[in-house]
Each structure stands twice: as structure tokens, then as C-alpha cells.
Amino acid sequence: MDYGIRGRTAIVCAASQGLGKGCALALAGEGVNLVINARGAEALNATAEQIRKATGVSVIPIAADITSPEGRAEVLAACPAPDILVNNAGGPPIGDFRDWDENTWQKAVNDNMVAPIMMIKAVVDGMIFRRFGRIVNITSRSVKAPLAHLGLSNGARAGLTGFVAGLARQVAKHNVTINNLLPGPFLTDRQIDGLNKLAAKAGQDYKTFLAARMAENPAGRFGTSEEFGKACAFLCSSDAGFIVGQNLLVDGGSVNVTM
Numbered sequence: 001m002d003y004g005i006r007g008r009t010a011i012v013c014a015a016s017q018g019l020g021k022g023c024a025l026a027l028a029g030e031g032v033n034l035v036i037n038a039r040g041a042e043a044l045n046a047t048a049e050q051i052r053k054a055t056g057v058s059v060i061p062i063a064a065d066i067t068s069p070e071g072r073a074e075v076l077a078a079c080p081a082p083d084i085l086v087n088n089a090g091g092p093p094i095g096d097f098r099d100w101d102e103n104t105w106q107k108a109v110n111d112n113m114v115a116p117i118m119m120i121k122a123v124v125d126g127m128i129f130r131r132f133g134r135i136v137n138i139t140s141r142s143v144k145a146p147l148a149h150l151g152l153s154n155g156a157r158a159g160l161t162g163f164v165a166g167l168a169r170q171v172a173k174h175n176v177t178i179n180n181l182l183p184g185p186f187l188t189d190r191q192i193d194g195l196n197k198l199a200a201k202a203g204q205d206y207k208t209f210l211a212a213r214m215a216e217n218p219a220g221r222f223g224t225s226e227e228f229g230k231a232c233a234f235l236c237s238s239d240a241g242f243i244v245g246q247n248l249l250v251d252g253g254s255v256n257v258t259m
């Protein structure tokens, strides 16, 4: 299947590893030139080189914090007129809401709601003008099914989801789509870190705890960044212009809902 986006340009935020990297690789596989971002330059440069070698596209790495106005300005200076934007950043910490003060909440809302909205604001009018745009926000299954230990994620990401629901319907007539991808469990560094903490809390060793979590998933496993990236690339394809304001679970069926 030809996704019809060869030669287009994408910004993929927070993409030196994990789900962001999966999206970058899948888009590059469709011939999309990239600006990728993360804070740590070493891993980011290595990922850029890996994608160039694997796909032959142009990859510009920008080491910057995407949750800060300065970081976003650096990324946008490298690519002021992207055809595709994938919003992503590190997720908020797990814990008990009684331990979170106002600053902790402000950071979660900034990183997982305000930052992606600022990126959308910076690029969406250009996309409307050029009559093509694909924006994908990486959120979480916690938007559909709240996870008790992830209250900061449940709250902040729901705010982004509500905003996107409205804006997506305002820009769709210009062939600009905004959708959210909701990851379930993927065995990335963030997930491994969280599982280690939850295993310790439950008094279990990590391997036993992980095997039980995998067995709970209808697919009997966790997902891979590669398959997450493929879903992202499809939402960015030229033929996906009628998929508007959706929240697509990529979770092996772990959220137990009919719709």
C-alpha cells in the first residue's frame, strides 16, 4: 500500500527511543523526511543515523526540551512548515495523588497538554494554507480507562483530548486531520521503569510481575514500537483524510470496552 506521503516532511517529537522512534522509523519507511527531537543529543544523533541508513531519508536531529517554549522554537526553526506533526513527550510519574503538589500538576499539564497544543498552534495554519496536514498526538489508554497510579496522565491527557476533539472538526475541511494514538502496554524504557516500581510495590520480582501483566492482555503480550509506528504512519497517509478527531487504542485489546 502506498501511503502517498513520500517526500513530505514531519516533525516527530520525543523520538530518540520508544514510541516516538517507532513513529519516526515508520514515517521514514514511507519516504518522509524528518526533524526528530529529544533532550539527550547522543541517543538522538544515533537514532537519526540509524533512520538515515535504514531508509535514505533526510533526518535532522534537534536536541531540545519540547516542553519548553525555547525547545519548541528550536524544533520549529529547523522545520517551520511541516506536513506532519507527531506530538510526544515523556509521561508524568506514577504515584498517589496525595503526594502531588500544585507544581507537579502544573508540570504534567504543561508537558502533556499545553506543549502539544502549542506545537499544533505553531503549524496548523500553514497546513490549512497548503491544504495538507496530519497531526498525531501520542496520549495513553489512560484517557479511555483511567489507571489508578497514573492520575497525572489521566487528567492532563484528557485535557488535550478535549481540546483536540474541538479543533480537529474545525480544520478537517482543509485536509488537515488531528487524531490521537492511545498506547496500551509497550515494553519501552518508560514502561520497564514503571513496571519495576509496581513490582517492587507488590513485593514481586520483575520477571514474574511482567509475565503476569502480559498474560492479562488479550493479545498475550506487550506491543512493539514498530507496530505502534505503523499505526501512526497510516493516520498520516494521504488517504486518511476522513479520519478526524479519533482516539485510536493500540493496546492489544487491554481496554475492555465495546466501542
Ligand code: NAP
Binding pocket: 013, 014, 015, 016, 017, 018, 019, 020, 037, 038, 039, 040, 041, 043, 064, 065, 066, 067, 088, 089, 090, 091, 092, 138, 139, 140, 141, 182, 183, 184, 185, 186, 187, 188, 189, 190, 191
Ligand atoms: P520512552 O521509551 O521513555 O521514550 C521517551 C522519549 O521521549 C525519549 O526519546 C526521550 O528522550 C524523549 N523525551 C522525554 N521527555 C522529553 C522532552 N521533554 N523533550 C523532548 N524529548 C523528550 O517512553 P515511551 O514509552 O516511548 O513513551 C512515550 C509517551 O507515551 C509517554 O508520554 C508515555 O507516557 C506514553 N505512554 C507510553 C506507554 C508505554 O507502554 N510505553 C503507554 C501509555 C502511554 P530524552 O530523555 O533524551 O529527552
